[in-house]
Amino acid sequence: MADHNHAPTEPVRFETSPERYKHWELSLPEEYGGAVARLVMNVKEDQGMRPGYPLKLNSYDLGVDLELADALQRIRFEHPDVKALVFASEKDRIFCSGANIYMLGSSTHGFKVNFCKFTNETRLYLEEMSAFSGISSLAALNGTASGGGYELAIACDEIVLQDDGGSAVSLPECPLLGVLPGTGGLTRLVDKRMIRRDLADAFSTLAEGVRGKRAVEWALVDEAPSKPKFHECVKRRAEAMVARSTRKSFAPMKFGPLSVTRTENGAEYKYVSVELDLAARTAKLTVRTPREPEPSTPAELASAGDAAWCVRAFRELDDALLDLRFNHPLIGTLALHTEGDPQAVLAVDAMLAAHSDDGLVHEVRLLIKRVLKRLDMTAKSLFAVIDGDSAFAGTLLEIALAADRTYMKDEAGVSVQVSAMNGGAYPMPNGLSRLQSRFLREPERVGRTLGHVGPIDTPAANKLGLVTFAPDDIDWDDEIRVAFEERASLSPDAMTGMEANLRFGGPETMETKIFGRLTAWQNWIFQRPNAVGERGALTLYGKPERAEFDWRRT
């Protein structure tokens, strides 16, 4: 068995750029005059992230998916005139066959869970592009889309399947592998495409999938043109998407590489630092405020480019969170700190709030929203620590509001502050702001908090309900030490489950269902002998023996 208590020797790095893509090609075909981006999947079999599994039939691993995530981010910022996105495959008769089974089979449980979470986040970003950025997407299935391949398609707004007698859509995970389609497929069948549940049931147990007309009848795809009509159909739909898009153009913002210094004790970015304490299984994650004056208008933001704090700091935070998730499994608790001048954050917030109708500002707000969701979805205990050095104001206050607990030092000069950006600019996966999620029982506290003008000192923050514990300077050091030590001593599994349950009160959304139901069940199944035991279906996939199940159900 793999030693799942240790990080893989090669750390995963998430930064990439189109010229480095191995598996995707991003283009803006002339026929659409630059309004449509085409992402063509052409997975290089022998260029998997780790050796040991050829990526056959456009199957993917994390390396493939992080290129996709990068491409989506760049389409938003670097291609402001794109109003629709078309997915296609370079492979003949295969669109995509999903996550590579041998990659999954050879991964630790922790890696599988993180991999699924990341791919789910990426697919949700695709939907967010459509819902909030005016970039609709179309899956042009010029071949079979199975498993994760169909799940990518169903994350698009529309699906066109070539009716060539061979191409099918399918979710073969249950019948073939004894696991679930873990990238939101089941949820989207009934919640997004609103397919009848009995048909969804039949589809999800039919390994060979559904083709042509029937796929249309069952609403699994929107249209199934014959091979000669396929291109025209795709074009018609893509043009219609462009026509109805409300996207506002802006000057492209290029995303350059982040500069980061990594040591065995952590990582140092421009605005973010990570300090690992492996013995305590804790990391201090600090986000610093701007030090120089930041853009105060969209034009200044455009000329500042990706050096602007509101872009750079959150790209760094995103990278740091992914690094912590994938490369530091033994870190169980994050101490969330901020540092610097709260007024500097409030100035940025004022710009972000005043110019939400600007195309670029709008994208920056969405970027911050996604990164904060990444924090919400991080399966480590999050304790915000607010002391005299902190700058938990406005957008940075969201970091404290995302925490499982907030410790605020009861001492003169310690404060937090709200801005307009706390009023719903960065909804959580449940669709509510973090303040709303916090005050489900007393919704009037949301308005009371947002109405607070100026710094909120510790007693006031405590009274508002923003703080979990407010030790005074006598107790502070010891309380903080004990809180982290105690947390680190509790079962990491129980903490992951407990936090996931407590973080997302309030309404269910497709997103909360995907993370709370689909992936939770999947993670259970991934541990079960029926999937991963010696005779389990996942273990025996591709081998001559048949799986043997323990037939008991609960």
Add this chain to the structure above:
Amino acid sequence: MSQVNDDKIPNNVHLADDKRLQRALEAWQPNYINWWKEMGPVGFQDDQVFLRTAISVESDGWANFDYVKMPDYRWGIFLADPVKDRTIACGDDFGKPVWQQVPGEHRNTLRRLIVTQGDTEPASVEQQRLLGQTCPSVYDLRNLFQVNVEEGRHLWAMVYLLHSHFGRDGREEAESLLERRSGDADKPRLLGAFNEPCSDWLSFFMFTFFTDRDGKYQLLALAESAFDPLSRTTRFMLTEEAHHMFVGETGVLRVVERTASQMAAHKVESPDQVRALGLIDLPTMQRYLNLWFSLSLDLFGGEVSSNAASYFASGIKGRAKEASHEDHIALSSSYAMQRFQDGRLTTDEVPLRNAMNEVLRDEYVEDCQRGVDKWNRAIAAHGVAFELTLPSRRFHRHVGIHSGMSFDRAGNLITSEEFAASRSDWLPTEADKTYVKSLMTKPVYDPKQMANWIAPPKQGIKGRPIEFEYVRHEV
């Protein structure tokens, strides 16, 4: 080691160097004094009492004896000297350095243990607050107050730990320790046995013999704690606790001595004849013994306990004199636990760690027996044919594997009807209690006198004669 070095709160913990802690304790102090005046001994707060006051932890001369008014008693904070390079005495971390700070992992557990221990200290003062008004002698009155003020100091010892290591929660718990009241329906003390009033002197002696002895064993177990400040605190408390058990052991001894000597002198045997002499008959003594022994056994907790196992595993609590045991990991052995199941006596092999409460109880029972033997020697010395015995530990239990069933004194399983039929033979009846109290209606405040039902002690205190005016009480 330092002597008393602070005017307000005598201590050897360098309180003056920790202004914050000092301020916190000084803020707690007035509430404590208010509690003492409200719930401490009734009717003697203005009297000069000849008391010992802890002033250091030196084995010779750790205490000072002098007259003091109880509210002016200088309750202090004393920790036994640190043991150099002390290591964890038991459990999974055996041999590693002890903790000077509370590890976050164990904070809640330790706090609960300290609060539970701390709660018994003021509780016993509250239980005994009326006893002074029925005292059998001034000597005994002083001993009662000595026990009371030292229980008060034990509360200080626990509050010191709560204030110094448990932050705000600790301070709130320290406040709560002053707010609960023995026997109060709304805010009772934590442990059942500490909510029964101790309303006569026979009960007081039984309490100090049996129940304080439970305290001794709990302190011995906590003295082995990996949390060094707790270990040092409890080690010093044990010094004082010895006197409390002395009061109980000699108190009961003097009662049986008096009864047995008078039975011999008057050549009487039956309880009625003994009572006619104004004495406490030996069967009544036995019934009081049965009651207090069984109540005190309950305080050790369940025979099979996952809490006990985890305390031991984490090093939070050891066995009494852990060093005298061979295996400090205690994972490879088991404890043969006798119990009744489905009406039959069975022996279960319980993992030793889970049986730690019972291990401690074993030592306690043995220690009790030594006292009972002394009492019996006194009875036998007068030629009286009567022997006091400890009942089976299954008898009259309300906690653990023997609770919920009825047993006779020998530990045989009987029906609840049979128990009810014999109850008056085994446990004090209302008539017994009324009789015992009837002997104590008049307090003895004349230093030269001793109540009829009890023999004088062998000697006075700190070289003073027995008739010394240990309490200057104006009637």
